Amino acid sequence: MKSPKSAAARPRRGPLRPPASAAARKPAHPPRPAPAPAAQQAAGETRGEKLHKVLAQAGFGSRRAMEERIRAGEVSVNGKVAGIGDRVTAEDRVKVGDRALHWPQADRLPRVLLYHKPEGEIVSNDDPQGRPTVFAKLPPAKGAKWLAIGRLDFNTSGLLIFTTSGDLANRMMHPRFEVDREYAVRVLGMVHPAALDALRAGVRLEDGVARFEQLEEEGGEGANRWFRVLLREGRNRIVRRLFESQNLTVSRLMRVRFGIVALPPQLKRGQFIELPAAEVERLLAWVANPDEPAAAAPPAAAAARSRPRRSSPPR
Numbered sequence: 001m002k003s004p005k006s007a008a009a010r011p012r013r014g015p016l017r018p019p020a021s022a023a024a025r026k027p028a029h030p031p032r033p034a035p036a037p038a039a040q041q042a043a044g045e046t047r048g049e050k051l052h053k054v055l056a057q058a059g060f061g062s063r064r065a066m067e068e069r070i071r072a073g074e075v076s077v078n079g080k081v082a083g084i085g086d087r088v089t090a091e092d093r094v095k096v097g098d099r100a101l102h103w104p105q106a107d108r109l110p111r112v113l114l115y116h117k118p119e120g121e122i123v124s125n126d127d128p129q130g131r132p133t134v135f136a137k138l139p140p141a142k143g144a145k146w147l148a149i150g151r152l153d154f155n156t157s158g159l160l161i162f163t164t165s166g167d168l169a170n171r172m173m174h175p176r177f178e179v180d181r182e183y184a185v186r187v188l189g190m191v192h193p194a195a196l197d198a199l200r201a202g203v204r205l206e207d208g209v210a211r212f213e214q215l216e217e218e219g220g221e222g223a224n225r226w227f228r229v230l231l232r233e234g235r236n237r238i239v240r241r242l243f244e245s246q247n248l249t250v251s252r253l254m255r256v257r258f259g260i261v262a263l264p265p266q267l268k269r270g271q272f273i274e275l276p277a278a279e280v281e282r283l284l285a286w287v288a289n290p291d292e293p294a295a296a297a298p299p300a301a302a303a304a305r306s307r308p309r310r311s312s313p314p315r
Contacts, residue, residue: 055166114161147169161258
């Protein structure tokens with residue numbers, strides 16, 4: 001066990017760090033198309049931006065969700081019902097339902113929050129059962145909307161990322177990009193090596209085959225055993241269902257990393273921090289080029305400035 005003195009001397013790490021498996025992983029997305037000719041780009045600029053893209057950038061939701069709302073007739077431009085493929089400029093008046101679009105500034109970065117979700121909260125704005133929701137703990141988004149990057153179920157704790165950028169949320173969650181999700185898992189009882197082999201090789205669940213990309217034993221005491229697992233998908237309750245397929249019970253589950261974003265060790269349950277601009281830029285750069293090495297970690301001073309804030313409202 002390290003002494004308090006040696007722990008204090010160690011520089012604090014920021015929450016963004018490259019995945020441990022980055023060098024070994026396969027490309028997670030198809031090759032990007034070649035840039036459009038300059039004339040075509042210029043023409044696109046004169047016509048404005050695609051409506052669903054602008055709404056996603058403003059935090060109304062993912063591009064796909066915005067296309068669905070446009071098809072449903074819930075979006076208007078200058079008082080007329082919008083259609084798929086419409087383009088808009090900053091001079092247009094755009095509304096989604098009763099909410100007006102406040103045009104995002106080109107030079108303004110999206111906001112990104114890291115929240116340490118405790119057990120007993122749901123990741124939803126509305127719950128018929130009246131259970132506590134993580135969105136009630138967040139600060140005002142100031143003209144935008146907080147979007148959760150991934151979900152955690154009611155009994156799962158750990159890292160939740162929120163952003164005002166629909167593009168960022170979609171890019172980190174979409175299955176074709178295969179972004180890493182890392183969890184610490186406590187399992188009740190002894191685990192046979194054959195069960196671990198099956199979980200690494202893949203097992204068939206009701207919604208298809210699934211497996212852990214990495215599964216490492218972390219020890220344990222008494223009747224419990226700890227494991228560190230990594231997946232590149234976000235199906236509902238996937239970690240619990242994989243262990244249940246081997247007749248094993250997960251007694252505690254905690255997400256510790258999503259992509260290059262790790263749960264800061266100083267962030268206590270029920271608290272959040274907002275990433276400073278330098279780390280938001282680094283996250284956006286990694287999202288644009290996930291196969292490139294992540295930039296160097298920011299200085300410890302930057303992490304220290306992002307002080308955890310209690311998410312409960314002041315009394």
